[in-house]
Amino acid sequence: MPRSLPPLNALRAFEAAARLGSISRAAGELHVTHGAVSRQVRALEDALGAPLFEREGRGLALTAAGLRLRDAAGDAFAGLQATWSALRRDGRSTALVLGCPGSLLARWVIPRLERLAIDLPDLKLHLSAQEGGFDAALAGLDAALLLGEAPWPADWQVHALAPERIGPVLSPRHARFDALRDAPAAALLQEPLLHTASRPQAWPRWFAAQGLDADSLRQGTGFDHLTYLLEAAAAGLGVAIAPRELVQADLDTGRLVAPWGFADTGGQWALCTVRGNSDPRIAALAGWMRGELGA
Structure with missing residues (x-):
């Protein structure tokens, strides 16, 4: 019947x-x-x-x-x-499907894949670049690595990894580099600042953390993706703002400098899954990521 x-x-x-x-x-x-x-x-x-x-x-x-x-x-x-x-x-031979924004994938995850393979040799990953945010069901994903803040979707289990810290960066190729690197943070209020559409709150939050009036900031060229924003900064086209971990390699080589440091945003790095997902690989991956971010 x-x-x-x-x-x-x-x-x-x-x-x-x-x-x-x-x-x-x-x-x-x-x-x-x-x-x-x-x-x-x-x-x-x-x-x-x-x-x-x-x-x-x-x-x-x-x-x-x-x-x-x-x-x-x-x-x-x-x-x-x-x-x-x-x-x-x-069906995918036990590969764990991890989604993350393209900038995190390119600038943080991929450079660490060799170390991940050594530390967690039994973990196989399938990486999926995600743009425009994640739906509440995390459709097609086992987990998502992202930068965000509460409130989180009610159906998510969130593994907090590290606090998010952001700060301005510029290149020694910048036309005003010598004047800016020793200037107080307030000097940036006179600069046209590079920004991204995906994080419009980044500059205002950083200025507020410095006790400065964010309403006075000047927006310069905008970019769709953080990766492009940082390449523009490295080319000397302006001052950008980014999470510390995503520019650490450039700071280490001197390609970019961060004269004004980094400030907490209230957000965090998080590895998120749908609530009820008991896959033990996710807890292992979260622990490994905490160690990398702490280092």
């Missing part, structure tokens, strides 16, 4: 909206429009013949039927996700 199941796309949209308490947040997680989620929920209600949400002020509240379906759907999707993750791991 064929099984009678609800429309699965509609059920997925409903589960996200019920779990997040918002049609808009569900649309963001699923990378669809607000209207698409609303239509899927209405389709599910039509198939059921009963409402799942009701208006409560300016928000939504689950009906009794909605509460029952939320719990059942959440359990079902969680079980399916765990099984799917296990099958993917088996």
